Amino acid sequence: MSNVLTVEDLEYRCADPGFKLGPISLEIARGESIAIIGENQTGKSLLAKLLVGAIEPHGGRISLHCHDGKTGPRDQSIRMMFQFSSHALNPALSVAKILEEPLLRNTDMDKVSREQLIEETLLKVGLLREHAYHYRHMLSDGQQQRIALARAIILSPNVLVADEPFAALDPSIRSQTVNLLLKLQKEMGLSFVFISHNLGIVRHIADKILVMDKGQIIESGKTDTVFKWPQHDITKRLIMSHQSLVPQQTL
Numbered sequence: 001m002s003n004v005l006t007v008e009d010l011e012y013r014c015a016d017p018g019f020k021l022g023p024i025s026l027e028i029a030r031g032e033s034i035a036i037i038g039e040n041q042t043g044k045s046l047l048a049k050l051l052v053g054a055i056e057p058h059g060g061r062i063s064l065h066c067h068d069g070k071t072g073p074r075d076q077s078i079r080m081m082f083q084f085s086s087h088a089l090n091p092a093l094s095v096a097k098i099l100e101e102p103l104l105r106n107t108d109m110d111k112v113s114r115e116q117l118i119e120e121t122l123l124k125v126g127l128l129r130e131h132a133y134h135y136r137h138m139l140s141d142g143q144q145q146r147i148a149l150a151r152a153i154i155l156s157p158n159v160l161v162a163d164e165p166f167a168a169l170d171p172s173i174r175s176q177t178v179n180l181l182l183k184l185q186k187e188m189g190l191s192f193v194f195i196s197h198n199l200g201i202v203r204h205i206a207d208k209i210l211v212m213d214k215g216q217i218i219e220s221g222k223t224d225t226v227f228k229w230p231q232h233d234i235t236k237r238l239i240m241s242h243q244s245l246v247p248q249q250t251l
């Protein structure tokens with residue numbers, strides 16, 4: 001499997017004294033799903049922001065590879081989908097305007113091509129062309145989540161990074177979103193890096209798990225292996241507390 005992203009010795013020192021992220025090195029293969037898990041305030045969101053370029057690292061290198069192995073422009077290679085919240089979409093803009101914004105910023109597509117791509121992307125995430133004319137208040141939570149996903153994939157990135165994409169959704173919408181992501185992953189060959197405290201979803205969709213503590217990756221491996229034979233005490237604790245919830249937890 002070819003790599004779409006290589007991270008070497010990534011480092012970030014927070015103004016908050018005592019917290020330092022890294023050095024972290026990792027590789028993400030095309031089509032792979034990687035879950036970042038860990039206790040609170042261990043640097044998971046910070047790593048996600050560094051990966052997508054929202055924050056500049058103090059050291060190390062992030063290389064994004066195109067299909068031909070060369071490095072490519074960041075915005076078209078890696079995109080972030082933020083935690084669901086009803087405030088994530090601008091209420092003053094129509095869905096068409098929300099989806100047009102990354103196209104205006106990153107491409108020189110003309111108006112007709114932009115409209116066509118917006119329509120195709122709405123269909124891809126299971127919405128209708130008519131949704132282009134809707135505003136946030138006209139959409140359900142599940143539809144808003146799909147718009148956030150459409151905005152993240154409209155530039156056909158290689159890697160989608162999502163910070164707790166399932167947390168604030170009710171269980172039926174959550175499993176629809178999981179299934180939609182799995183479908184898009186297959187269709188687009190998308191690699192997916194996500195942070196989640198829901199180990200049920202992690203076990204269901206991740207190929208690999210990275211466990212973080214105090215800004216470091218303390219354990220990593222194939223999902224099944226980590227669940228069956230966790231090495232680190234923190235990983236054992238996270239898995240045990242998940243297992244004690246399993247009977248009540250739905251996807």
Ligand SMILES: Nc1ncnc2c1ncn2[C@@H]1O[C@H](COP(=O)(O)OP(=O)(O)OP(=O)(O)O)[C@@H](O)[C@H]1O
Binds near residue numbers: 043
């Ligand atoms: N944009 C940022 N700039 C500087 N420091 C940050 C930034 N975001 C987070 N941090 C710092 O990184 C440390 C880890 O926070 P982070 O949000 O990454 O934890 P987390 O593992 O995602 O936690 P949680 O599971 O509770 O969301 C904190 O000390 C925080 O202050």
